[in-house]
Amino acid sequence: MGVILDVTDLHIEFHDHGFPEVAVEDFDLMLEEGEIVGIVGESGSGKSMSALAIAGLLSRHSITKTGRIMFNGDDLLTCDRKTLRSYQGDEISMIFQEPMTSLNPVKRIGWQVEESLFIHHPDIDKKKRKEMAIEMMLAVGLSDAENIYHMYPHELSGGMRQRVMIAAAMIGNPKILIADEPTTALDVTVQAQIVELLKKINKERGTSIIFISHDLSLVNQLCERVIVMQKGNIVESGATERVFGAPQDIYTKKLIAAIPKIDIGN
Amino acid sequence: MRNKCAEVIKKIKKDPYMCAGVIITVIILLMIVVGLFWMPYEPTKMSASEKLKGISFKHIMGTDNMGRDVFSRVMYGSRVTFLIALGTVFIGAFMGTLIGALTGYYGGLFDEITMRVIDAMFAFPSILLALVIVSVFGTGWIQLLFSLGIAFIPSFARIVRGEVLRCRNTDYVESAKLQGVSDVRMIFVHILPNIKGVLASSILIGFNNAVLAEAGLSYLGVGSQPPYASLGKMLSDAQQYMFTTPSYCLCPGLVIVLMVLGFSFLGEGIRRWE
Numbered sequence: 193m194g195v196i197l198d199v200t201d202l203h204i205e206f207h208d209h210g211f212p213e214v215a216v217e218d219f220d221l222m223l224e225e226g227e228i229v230g231i232v233g234e235s236g237s238g239k240s241m242s243a244l245a246i247a248g249l250l251s252r253h254s255i256t257k258t259g260r261i262m263f264n265g266d267d268l269l270t271c272d273r274k275t276l277r278s279y280q281g282d283e284i285s286m287i288f289q290e291p292m293t294s295l296n297p298v299k300r301i302g303w304q305v306e307e308s309l310f311i312h313h314p315d316i317d318k319k320k321r322k323e324m325a326i327e328m329m330l331a332v333g334l335s336d337a338e339n340i341y342h343m344y345p346h347e348l349s350g351g352m353r354q355r356v357m358i359a360a361a362m363i364g365n366p367k368i369l370i371a372d373e374p375t376t377a378l379d380v381t382v383q384a385q386i387v388e389l390l391k392k393i394n395k396e397r398g399t400s401i402i403f404i405s406h407d408l409s410l411v412n413q414l415c416e417r418v419i420v421m422q423k424g425n426i427v428e429s430g431a432t433e434r435v436f437g438a439p440q441d442i443y444t445k446k447l448i449a450a451i452p453k454i455d456i457g458n
Numbered sequence: 459m460r461n462k463c464a465e466v467i468k469k470i471k472k473d474p475y476m477c478a479g480v481i482i483t484v485i486i487l488l489m490i491v492v493g494l495f496w497m498p499y500e501p502t503k504m505s506a507s508e509k510l511k512g513i514s515f516k517h518i519m520g521t522d523n524m525g526r527d528v529f530s531r532v533m534y535g536s537r538v539t540f541l542i543a544l545g546t547v548f549i550g551a552f553m554g555t556l557i558g559a560l561t562g563y564y565g566g567l568f569d570e571i572t573m574r575v576i577d578a579m580f581a582f583p584s585i586l587l588a589l590v591i592v593s594v595f596g597t598g599w600i601q602l603l604f605s606l607g608i609a610f611i612p613s614f615a616r617i618v619r620g621e622v623l624r625c626r627n628t629d630y631v632e633s634a635k636l637q638g639v640s641d642v643r644m645i646f647v648h649i650l651p652n653i654k655g656v657l658a659s660s661i662l663i664g665f666n667n668a669v670l671a672e673a674g675l676s677y678l679g680v681g682s683q684p685p686y687a688s689l690g691k692m693l694s695d696a697q698q699y700m701f702t703t704p705s706y707c708l709c710p711g712l713v714i715v716l717m718v719l720g721f722s723f724l725g726e727g728i729r730r731w732e
């Protein structure tokens with residue numbers, strides 16, 4: 193097992209309002225091949241910003257980023273756009289919190305699932321692309337793939353859309369999948385299904401996953417390692433069992449204490 | 459396929475705007491298309507003995523001051539007007555969409571500069587702007603078409619820019635970016651299809667404005683040249699006979715009104731389609 197992604201000293205600063213606003217400070221992450229790492233922390237702690245930086249989506253002028261994000265020998269923060277683009281969607285994929293708005297409303301599902309194949313592997317012909325899309329859709333649990341292929345996003349439920357997003361993200365067989373609160377907008381049973389799906393993808397394809405969530409119990413179920421963030425800083429990180437079993441930091445303790453415990457009878 | 463057609467027709471029948479729009483537009487188009495193959499008289503043929511006749515069986519829209527058949531001339535004139543309006547909208551919509559999409563998507567200094575130029579153009583009424591351009595390029599229907607086309611760019615550019623700006627920050631554009639979609643593909647394949655509804659109704663409205671602008675410019679004498687006249691030119695020629703032979707100016711006027719009305723209704727119908 194080797195290190196696939198190495199983030200060191202990531203620092204993100206906004207200059208939207210005339211003065212620097214720090215969103216992320218000294219973020220470090222070593223992602224091993226085939227590993228699932230969780231990032232937890234309160235709202236506004238910089239989880240999404242770190243993830244977006246890794247995915248190469250923070251390219252606005254008013255944002256300064258320092259540090260290094262090493263992937264495949266390239267620093268994703270400084271490499272040229274072409275190199276970055278060749279990774280995006282093919283080697284590094286991301287899914288968002290809002291499955292309702294993350295799909296293009298006027299494009300058919302099949303088209304959207306195939307898009308990254310179309311971009312990164314233009315040599316694959318149409319028929320083969322469709323085959324691969326259907327196969328991927330079946331793999332993420334869309335059993336009616338043949339029909340869904342021709343549908344539009346508004347015809348699907350939130351859970352199905354999130355599966356479509358995962359199918360679209362996974363079709364190029366990326367090495368890293370970043371999931372930013374992929375289950376927050378879904379109900380509890382669907383949440384559990386999506387988490388199972390991510391687990392299955394990780395096991396069968398060896399995809400490394402960065403799983404961002406508010407939900408510590410989901411993180412506990414899914415991740416081997418966890419990073420706890422507060423106000424743009426990492427306050428604690430380590431094996432999930434260790435962090436949740438014997439938290440060192442006060443903030444982590446508070447977070448864990450805040451998990452609602454349900455006692456049913458017994 | 460047949461099922462789909464029936465469904466569309468049913469939907470059209472349900473909406474009075476769409477219904478009226480389709481009927482009126484079909485009548486106008488029919489007149490233009492038939493005029494390509496057949497007209498009751500040669501539109502330029504003069505007749506000294508039949509000057510300024512009113513409506514009759516022989517001339518269903520009467521004749522003009524040179525004894526030419528007004529109906530034949532209206533048929534021909536609607537073709538000229540229609541083509542100029544179509545060309546105008548095509549140039550305006552094409553260039554406007556291109557400029558609006560690029561400025562909206564990229565923003566920054568490029569957007570800032572381009573939009574100030576567009577704003578400056580927008581500050582003049584398009585007729586005035588076209589008039590200026592015509593006076594530089596000379597008169598004739600090709601010149602007219604291009605000057606009107608250029609004059610129509612700003613309004614399309616603004617509309618498209620606004621829409622692209624709205625789409626640019628949506629989640630689906632972000633996720634497409636994450637898939638490594640290039641800028642060109644993002645703008646034209648991912649974003650533009652999302653604004654085609656807005657674009658379609660602006661094109662119809664633009665078409666109307668173009669018909670009216672063409673009529674206005676021809677009225678001022680800078681449009682198509684005699685003996686082949688557009689509707690606007692006919693109207694301006696007819697005005698001095700307004701009281702002696704009302705049919706001469708009423709008929710082309712009516713056709714202009716119908717053309718504009720038909721497309722307005724269509725535009726409204728499309729807006730309410732969903």
Ligand SMILES: Nc1ncnc2c1ncn2[C@@H]1O[C@H](COP(=O)(O)OP(=O)(O)OP(=O)(O)O)[C@@H](O)[C@H]1O
Pocket residue numbers: 206207208213214215233234235236237238239240241242
């Ligand atoms: N345009 C901006 N200008 C200044 N600060 C910003 C801007 N966008 C985001 N931030 C700041 O960046 C910080 C990190 O936000 P981020 O979205 O990463 O939080 P998060 O941990 O993902 O929260 P959530 O759990 O709600 O998704 C926040 O404190 C936010 O205020």
Ligand SMILES: [Mg+2]
Pocket residue numbers: 239240241372
């Ligand atoms: Mg977030």
